[in-house]
Amino acid sequence: MTVLDYIIVGVREDMEARRAQVSLEELKERVAGVAPARDAWAALGGSSPDRNDLKVIAEIKRRSPSKGDLASIADPASLAAQYADGGASVISVLTEQRRFGGSLADLDAVRAAVETPLLRKDFTVDEYQIWEARAHGADLILLIVAALSDSELVRFSALSHELGMNVLVETHTEEEIERAVAAGARIIGINVRNLKTLDVDRSVFGSLAGLIPAGAVVVAESGVRSADDVAHYAAGGANAILVGEALVSDATPRERITEFKAAGAAAIAVRN
Numbered sequence: 001m002t003v004l005d006y007i008i009v010g011v012r013e014d015m016e017a018r019r020a021q022v023s024l025e026e027l028k029e030r031v032a033g034v035a036p037a038r039d040a041w042a043a044l045g046g047s048s049p050d051r052n053d054l055k056v057i058a059e060i061k062r063r064s065p066s067k068g069d070l071a072s073i074a075d076p077a078s079l080a081a082q083y084a085d086g087g088a089s090v091i092s093v094l095t096e097q098r099r100f101g102g103s104l105a106d107l108d109a110v111r112a113a114v115e116t117p118l119l120r121k122d123f124t125v126d127e128y129q130i131w132e133a134r135a136h137g138a139d140l141i142l143l144i145v146a147a148l149s150d151s152e153l154v155r156f157s158a159l160s161h162e163l164g165m166n167v168l169v170e171t172h173t174e175e176e177i178e179r180a181v182a183a184g185a186r187i188i189g190i191n192v193r194n195l196k197t198l199d200v201d202r203s204v205f206g207s208l209a210g211l212i213p214a215g216a217v218v219v220a221e222s223g224v225r226s227a228d229d230v231a232h233y234a235a236g237g238a239n240a241i242l243v244g245e246a247l248v249s250d251a252t253p254r255e256r257i258t259e260f261k262a263a264g265a266a267a268i269a270v271r272n
């Protein structure tokens, strides 16, 4: 069993426990009462022809299977406000409980605090989680190609779009990019962390980014520790970066985002 398989076993068990508390019908009623989803595609520069800056997706991540406890985040709303002040285009809230220590309560707290589009970052394996994401104010969900069949990718994307949300489709190999593109993905992440082994190899981004069709928003995920890493991804074709550990473990995340955005813009100016 890979790490990803192992995580998903827990994700399914936890989801069934929540479903026993809140039925799908109840979730659908809640969705009817929430404000429409914000446009994460536009926030990530999807609709602008000149993508000459680097967007930051700033993640609220308490713990991880590879690193254990990362940060004691007493107030996710306050951290999200700092991310928004620093210029994050999207805030990612890791809601997976067993391995990452997140929760839908974190998503609720962040939703109440900021207007920035929110990514409900979880291991989506069932439509129930998509309804849940929208019911808790998410604007974007994550679909990991390695965890889903082609038909699930298409079905889950369609439901997300019906609910007004966008989808970040995560890949790690050439074949997964082909599957993402075939499923109609237009926000495509390349996670340089192999979710089967947890190895982080930043060179994976450069070897795959060129395979993503023009017009899509290309997101470099994981492994940003310094402005040099940001420049590496921006030079290799990233339109956005997804950063967790470096921000939650920094005393001044607002300034760190500003620094990353400047490094990205400088590298993009050279790239263009």
Ligand SMILES: O=C(O)c1ccccc1NCC(=O)[C@H](O)[C@H](O)COP(=O)(O)O
Binding pocket: 003, 059, 061, 064, 065, 066, 067, 191, 193, 195, 198, 221, 222, 223, 224, 242, 243, 244, 245, 246
């Ligand atoms: O972070 C992990 O250890 C991990 C393990 C297994 C599956 C997913 C995992 N992380 C999810 C992510 O991909 C990251 O949270 C995200 O890209 C940010 O990465 P980083 O900036 O390196 O914290």
